[in-house]
Amino acid sequence: MQRRLCFVLGKGGVGKSAVSAALGLAAARAGRRALLCEVAGSDRASALFGAGDVDHERPVELAPGLFGIAIDVDHSTERYLASQLRVRPLVELLVHSKAFHHFTAAAPGLAELVTLGAIWSLAVELRPGGERPVWDFVVVDCPATGHGVALLETASNIRALAAQGPISEQSERIEQVIKHPAATGVALVARPDELPVSEAVDAAAALRRRDLPVALAVMNAMTPQRFRDDEAGALTAASLGAGGASAAAAAAALAHLERQAVEAVHLEHLEHGTGLPVLQLPLLVRQEFDLDAVQDLADAAASGLRSLGQ
Amino acid sequence: MIDSALADRWIVVCCGAGGVGKTTVSAAVALGLAKLGHRAVVVTIDPARRLGSALGLDHLGDEPRRVSPESIDDAGLTVPGELWALQLDAKATFDRLVARNAPTPQDRERILENRIYRHLSGAVAGAQEYMAVERLHELVEDGRFERIVLDTPPSRNALDFLEAPERITRFIEGKALRLLTQPATGGNIAARALHMGGAAVLSVLERITGAQMLRDVADFLGAFDGMYDGFAERAGEVRELLRSDDAAFVVVTAPDPGPTEEALALAERLGKEAYPLQGVVLNRVHGAPPVGDPAPHELRAILADAGARHPDDLAARAAETLDELRALAQHDGQAREALTAALGSPLLGQVPALPDEPVDLHGLARVTAALRT
Numbered sequence: 001m002q003r004r005l006c007f008v009l010g011k012g013g014v015g016k017s018a019v020s021a022a023l024g025l026a027a028a029r030a031g032r033r034a035l036l037c038e039v040a041g042s043d044r045a046s047a048l049f050g051a052g053d054v055d056h057e058r059p060v061e062l063a064p065g066l067f068g069i070a071i072d073v074d075h076s077t078e079r080y081l082a083s084q085l086r087v088r089p090l091v092e093l094l095v096h097s098k099a100f101h102h103f104t105a106a107a108p109g110l111a112e113l114v115t116l117g118a119i120w121s122l123a124v125e126l127r128p129g130g131e132r133p134v135w136d137f138v139v140v141d142c143p144a145t146g147h148g149v150a151l152l153e154t155a156s157n158i159r160a161l162a163a164q165g166p167i168s169e170q171s172e173r174i175e176q177v178i179k180h181p182a183a184t185g186v187a188l189v190a191r192p193d194e195l196p197v198s199e200a201v202d203a204a205a206a207l208r209r210r211d212l213p214v215a216l217a218v219m220n221a222m223t224p225q226r227f228r229d230d231e232a233g234a235l236t237a238a239s240l241g242a243g244g245a246s247a248a249a250a251a252a253a254l255a256h257l258e259r260q261a262v263e264a265v266h267l268e269h270l271e272h273g274t275g276l277p278v279l280q281l282p283l284l285v286r287q288e289f290d291l292d293a294v295q296d297l298a299d300a301a302a303s304g305l306r307s308l309g310q
Numbered sequence: 311m312i313d314s315a316l317a318d319r320w321i322v323v324c325c326g327a328g329g330v331g332k333t334t335v336s337a338a339v340a341l342g343l344a345k346l347g348h349r350a351v352v353v354t355i356d357p358a359r360r361l362g363s364a365l366g367l368d369h370l371g372d373e374p375r376r377v378s379p380e381s382i383d384d385a386g387l388t389v390p391g392e393l394w395a396l397q398l399d400a401k402a403t404f405d406r407l408v409a410r411n412a413p414t415p416q417d418r419e420r421i422l423e424n425r426i427y428r429h430l431s432g433a434v435a436g437a438q439e440y441m442a443v444e445r446l447h448e449l450v451e452d453g454r455f456e457r458i459v460l461d462t463p464p465s466r467n468a469l470d471f472l473e474a475p476e477r478i479t480r481f482i483e484g485k486a487l488r489l490l491t492q493p494a495t496g497g498n499i500a501a502r503a504l505h506m507g508g509a510a511v512l513s514v515l516e517r518i519t520g521a522q523m524l525r526d527v528a529d530f531l532g533a534f535d536g537m538y539d540g541f542a543e544r545a546g547e548v549r550e551l552l553r554s555d556d557a558a559f560v561v562v563t564a565p566d567p568g569p570t571e572e573a574l575a576l577a578e579r580l581g582k583e584a585y586p587l588q589g590v591v592l593n594r595v596h597g598a599p600p601v602g603d604p605a606p607h608e609l610r611a612i613l614a615d616a617g618a619r620h621p622d623d624l625a626a627r628a629a630e631t632l633d634e635l636r637a638l639a640q641h642d643g644q645a646r647e648a649l650t651a652a653l654g655s656p657l658l659g660q661v662p663a664l665p666d667e668p669v670d671l672h673g674l675a676r677v678t679a680a681l682r683t
Contacts, residue, residue: 013329013569044568081518090514097511103527109429144328157429165520193667195356196329226627234624237616242608245632249604250613252635253628255665262666285634286641289567 010189028065032136185215201273312342439474565645589658
């Protein structure tokens with residue numbers, strides 16, 4: 001996670017937004033200027049910071065050193081056209097033309113390319129006058145697995161469709177950055193259940209086929225290791241022998257132990273299936289998933305990454 | 311809910327945010343309908359591998375397969391009807407749709423061979439969502455099934471699913487681009503002026519995309535020429551079917567803020583657009599353990615008697631776990647209150663949190679049992 005650009009991918013419901021926010025916050029606390037990017041109309045990650053109005057014009061500070069921005073397709077398309085055509089009336093001509101909108105609807109992946117292009121330009125942007133980048137860490141909260149993989153594959157797809165021309169050159173420049181393992185890393189997030197884990201395993205293979213640098217797997221919402229197998233006997237006796245709340249506590253402990261065992265299997269599947277180091281993040285039991293929760297998750301991410309040597 | 315709200319509906323559509331257990335609930339509903347004696351089929355999008363195996367979906371291909379009576383017996387279930395399942399193959403469905411609508415075999419080949427079409431493979435906005443609806447339409451025409459349950463694809467937004475037929479029709483229509491790619495023939499001054507404007511747009515576009523990509527897209531849209539009516543008619547039929555009393559929509563959600571927000575937006579939208587929404591199912595709800603604090607001495611003593619090495623410590627950890635379980639139950643209870651208050655109506659059904667997501671018929675039957683009451 002020392003790379004500058006990090007894409008966070010995973011099945012719907014695994015907590016990608018929370019993990020993206022935590023990775024961003026952990027980087028910011030380590031003194032890196034961090035940017036959290038949201039795409040496809042999502043605002044879940046920035047909502048965790050209570051920031052109601054993250055816009056697509058300029059980054060908003062979410063926490064000290066951590067900024068947020070929403071990538072909007074229409075806005076980014078206009079910006080992209082402006083950078084390519086340089087003549088304002090031509091840009092106006094296109095964005096107001098029905099034909100152009102039909103073209104973008106029909107050509108697969110154009111919306112994704114524009115999104116990816118906007119992320120790319122944020123990642124390569126340099127500070128005025130200097131050679132240092134504006135952002136030390138750009139973390140992208142991607143759409144659910146299938147759409148997320150499509151987003152990352154889009155530059156290659158467009159190059160296959162448009163053999164030459166500016167759009168093909170643009171795709172090539174984007175590819176050079178997002179395929180460079182020193183610059184970019186993809187984090188695949190799962191939760192300890194069968195389907196999220198097998199999606200992460202499949203996504204790792206799909207991304208590797210495209211030479212995209214998968215760097216890290218994240219197992220989110222892990223039940224803490226609290227009981228040992230050799231405690232099951234005593235707990236079973238207590239769940240049968242005690243009354244009321246004592247029996248309930250013993251039964252809860254047994255269920256917890258069973259869950260530990262189930263999760264250990266999923267964890268092993270994630271580790272072996274992806275061949276990646278796995279960052280384990282704890283299940284946070286609380287009434288609201290709020291800023292406190294993100295901070296706890298960022299603490300867990302920072303110490304987990306340290307022990308993984310990342 | 312299955313026995314009352316859904317029993318007489320031909321089609322049940324399960325929708326909701328990603329990760330809430332839509333596939334499991336869809337399969338459980340189909341099992342429930344089969345238990346009522348119907349020949350029921352569930353259209354799954356992407357089942358967990360072991361659930362897919364349990365449903366007999368190990369083989370590729372998107373034809374419905376019957377879950378064998380033997381495996382139902384083995385799971386200890388009584389099912390008077392039939393349970394069938396299929397896994398959606400969006401590309402194969404799209405290919406059939408093209409084949410059905412293409413005026414000539416040459417037109418069909420021209421589309422199937424087109425580079426843009428081949429890159430689509432479900433990637434175009436709404437294609438997978440639409441193909442799920444199209445597959446439903448095929449099963450309705452097939453006529454073999456008394457009950458059809460549709461799981462909906464994971465999308466960025468659960469609402470995408472409803473817009474898919476319109477979007478795909480607009481996309482196939484490609485009127486404006488067709489106007490541009492065909493030479494103007496006569497017409498009035500306005501039409502010629504429009505064409506001139508179009509030519510300017512095209513030449514600007516070409517500066518961005520390169521000539522070849524523009525040509526491919528134009529060719530692709532051109533190939534659909536003459537198929538638009540067929541597509542539009544089909545989309546219209548699907549819309550009508552889904553709005554009729556033969557259909558029922560079930561919104562699935564979990565006790566978390568994100569999915570709940572999506573579920574509410576979806577319910578509102580379904581109501582507004584006159585789709586037959588039957589209600590909301592809350593999945594993975596933690597039940598409340600007995601009230602009261604565990605008696606530390608009692609628990610410690612029993613654990614010590616049973617040979618625990620550190621009974622104090624173990625008792626404390628067990629008590630902590632019970633507290634967490636209570637917190638979870640309280641959280642889920644509050645989420646349920648908030649959901650029903652926002653809906654202004656009771657839930658259609660509720661499924662308890664299970665230790666692991668069901669991946670066999672036996673596990674599925676537990677979900678079905680929760681949904682029958």
